[in-house]
Amino acid sequence: MSEFRFRPRYRGVAWTSIGVGGGLAGTGIAMGLMVLPVAAGAFGIGLGLAYLLAGSWKYRIVTDDDGIEVRDQKGTRFRLLWSEIKRVVASPSTKTCFIDGGMPEHSILVPGVGAPAPYSISDSATLFAEVLAHVAPDRVKTVETLEQSESVPKTA
Structure with a gap:
């Protein structure tokens, strides 16, 4: 019996989204809690994490x-x-x-x-x-x- 797991193909895009989102959120916080950069950064982090943690990757x-x-x-x-x-x-x-x-x-x-x-x-x-x-x-x-x-x- 052999087992093969589904894997995210675009991991780099997800990690880039998390990294850029983290940078935006960090900059927004450092500049005095600017709402737009913090919200955009949190959104980028959320999108990246949602992709990496999606249920599709539990298929085998x-x-x-x-x-x-x-x-x-x-x-x-x-x-x-x-x-x-x-x-x-x-x-x-x-x-x-x-x-x-x-x-x-x-x-x-x-x-x-x-x-x-x-x-x-x-x-x-x-x-x-x-x-x-x-x-x-x-x-x-x-x-x-x-x-x-x-x-x-x-x-x-």
């Missing part, structure tokens, strides 16, 4: 010989047997794949290098390899990049 993907499942702190969100996966669109050059579970809420994007996703997954290259090793080859479509594929639903 667990694979075993029978299938793949997505879990959170409350338990299993959904489970797919390898044989239930409708198709996989895979980009070996970027180690990115889209796992089609038949319904949008049972599908997974495993983002690799340069993939457009708001999250990353720990050790995604290993997860990519596990998916391709377990899904029947006739259900795997190989593409150069997922962005160029017409087989992957576009996100809004």
Whole structure:
């Protein structure tokens, strides 16, 4: 059994928001409690912390010989047997794949290098390899990049 955790992809932006917000708030306090800089700074700190502490980062993907499942702190969100996966669109050059579970809420994007996703997954290259090793080859479509594929639903 292997476990892969969802991770925030834009940690640098969040930490920058916290740092700039802290600087603004500190400056506002040092200048005699100026309301606008203190409020803007607190807002920046809040946004950065909200992103880093979001519930999305508690999700994890667990694979075993029978299938793949997505879990959170409350338990299993959904489970797919390898044989239930409708198709996989895979980009070996970027180690990115889209796992089609038949319904949008049972599908997974495993983002690799340069993939457009708001999250990353720990050790995604290993997860990519596990998916391709377990899904029947006739259900795997190989593409150069997922962005160029017409087989992957576009996100809004």
